[in-house]
Amino acid sequence: MEYLKKFRELQKKQNAYNYILNVVSWDSATEAPRGAFQRRAEMLGIISGEVFKLYTSEEYQEVVNGLFKELNTFDDATQKEIKRAKKALDKVVNVPKNEYIEYNKLISLSQKVWEEAKANNDWNLFKGNLEEIISFTRKFIKYYNTEMVPYNVLLDGFEEGMTMKEYDKFFKTLKEDLVPFVRRVLKDGKPLKRDFTEDSFDPKKQKEFCDYLVDVFAFDRDNGLMKESVHPFTWGTHPTDIRFTTRYLENFVFSSIFAAIHELGHATYEQQVDQKWNDTELNGGTSMGIHESQSRFYENIIGRSKAFWEVHYPKFKELFPKELKDISLDDFHRATNKVEASLIRVEADELTYSMHIMIRYEIERKLFSQEIEAEDLPRVWNEKMMEYLGIEPKTDTDGVLQDVHWSAGLFGYFPTYALGSAYAAQFYYTMIKEINIDELVKSNNIKAINDWLKEKIHKHGGSKNPQELLLEVTKEEFNAKYYVKYLKEKYTKLYL
């Protein structure tokens, strides 16, 4: 019990450091002036050194290893905590401090460099940073002292229990069962009556609509907020402080709307985690994949449903009467589900989205089996785009530079996006047995849907792993067939 007490104390301190570092990173992503980044990197370098000490101190090691030895004497939740802490400790404890500091400095600088490279379509500006990040990542995996092959270490790091074996099976189902359907829709799908999706829509009014959506989804504004950033994301340190961003593109109005709804899904999850998990290892969401299932559920299953726009299209049309003059509700709803082979993942439609993920999965796989290097990426990227989607980006901005993830050292993360969509479909088929989603959406009562999600999924925080949660909620193990079924039903109705 002495160890546990000490563990709680050290955890609290780690949380305090994580809190302030999170605030700095929110500031950096949403408003800090350009010129500040060098100084920030320097200051963060110093603080990262302190954090590293916290996570690797002899005291902390003794406490975690001590608890791990007495594992069986604790309740289930505490056992889970201890295992997670032990796993994290084993990952970090062998990384030399100077390399850890250097890496964090690199990551902090690389965000800025990536932003500039993307803005100026300048792959060479970013290439050196990416090479360094990859090299650090490969080196760090060796320190982890694990039996797993490198890419599996990364995959498992974002979604416990998922390795290339499971993902290969998942993507195989999609390739065999979904890809032919996607090809058919792309070839034979009825076109939109008039495609307004790239017309000009005043960003200020887009912002007004997104602000309206925050309330539609019953987001708790006393404990969170929406802001703007280059790349939309959700940020949180505690259920009382959950924030998210969207972005306003004049000629892509659906970008702001569906990014906002997507991030609202993440943010609502975080707000609804039971506060009893605060300051434990089981706070926040279950896993990346489960988190993404919530954002995809909001974005695609609610946000792109007919029921949703039945209620909210009038408000939207009120803001843009000229732009939408000849667009009926049905036209509009079909447009929100427009299918096309496209370049940008975050703006890809629901149906082709997983193709974008497969491309990244295959690239990362080869990067960490060292079959390719950073310098090969623009070429390989474009080849895979051609292979899966039959198109090729004209610029690296629209190609290999489009995602923030690699500049932040996030390899193995992308596959959880596709997994999330598949989880969402599996949850969906359980939900409709218990509540009438369509009716609730139509009566503008998303709060009731949030309540279901809270009770079944959100409140548990990280106290269950993805497999446990899925089994408990859906009474079945993960099964990609639900995802394929959902997509086929929806898009057959809309396009064939």
Added chain:
Amino acid sequence: MEYLKKFRELQKKQNAYNYILNVVSWDSATEAPRGAFQRRAEMLGIISGEVFKLYTSEEYQEVVNGLFKELNTFDDATQKEIKRAKKALDKVVNVPKNEYIEYNKLISLSQKVWEEAKANNDWNLFKGNLEEIISFTRKFIKYYNTEMVPYNVLLDGFEEGMTMKEYDKFFKTLKEDLVPFVRRVLKDGKPLKRDFTEDSFDPKKQKEFCDYLVDVFAFDRDNGLMKESVHPFTWGTHPTDIRFTTRYLENFVFSSIFAAIHELGHATYEQQVDQKWNDTELNGGTSMGIHESQSRFYENIIGRSKAFWEVHYPKFKELFPKELKDISLDDFHRATNKVEASLIRVEADELTYSMHIMIRYEIERKLFSQEIEAEDLPRVWNEKMMEYLGIEPKTDTDGVLQDVHWSAGLFGYFPTYALGSAYAAQFYYTMIKEINIDELVKSNNIKAINDWLKEKIHKHGGSKNPQELLLEVTKEEFNAKYYVKYLKEKYTKLYL
């Protein structure tokens, strides 16, 4: 030399902590959701404990005391640094750690409580917090182990070398020489043709105009930004990251404009400090008073000048053609210098402003000689308002609750505001011998004025104390007569 090297190292670490704490406080003041404040206070409490350790560690004490013993072996600037570090150390070293942490937690919570109390005119909500803050402050002064009486400790803490003796002399000059003039203007001054200053002006357009002003004053946007907050302030951690806020009140358009110009004065100062003072004790501005002289110079001497509005009134009128239909340039210029006995310090005119400061000075004096207590403040406040300005606030929101300072433990700070105005006037009479301010303003070349300020004042950072700087720039010691002369000249012309 070993000590100096170690000193630099420890300083850098302190700066890193200060940096992240500053970012958290910026976030807290400008956007963090309401619900987050409890968690933030808890997390900051923990980090404050770490910072306290840094500033009081045996290592740091040994280094600073060691350097102090060898003081004469260093160059002037380093000697100044060591003396400041020694003074700060002596102040903090005797404060028990738990009290330090408790105080910081209290301050963090009190900001929020004050905001609510002010918003709801609820003095009793805030009273308990203020009592605690005062009690901590009184106790801390005792720990400082100084010969000075309590209020002098506080005064000297914000403006080196200033005690009640100097301030009494300063305020005596104002009482004898300025107050009768103010009474005359209030009684006999020609009224405005039409007073539009409390008419409705769309806050969005106000914002647009303030954004325009940022460029008029040649503020460097790559290394700074403007935002919005309840109480305008300037924030900085480094010349590459200087930010400020203003606020938009629909029925008080001059509030946003002159708060923005005022804060631009502070912010420009911080941006123009020579980077050679980075990571030394001499970074940032010279003193509170000198800082305030720069903001007051911007706000009153430039921002409320005829020359300024000759150039910028057309732009302003373009935004508000209806509101300003019958208002000529002269009318407008006089309105920016409207004189009246008013309730709110930050919105007070230039001429009556120092009365507001005298009230706070006298109250704080009595608080720290323990002639009065927190519970007496609403009464005493209202009495003094009657005495100096002949009016009395109807609510505590417009009275004792109006300023943020006391909720942040800032006692002894207010007098530097009046001092700043007086410094500004003294600098002004030197400037006009060397550059033609009116001509530069008229040719929209405030950059050239900034250059003069940089060369004479800003670049020196904290390497000179206020007295040295004043003597060097104006060839004279501080002399309040310039302030009185400036005000009499200006307001005689405008009103008598």
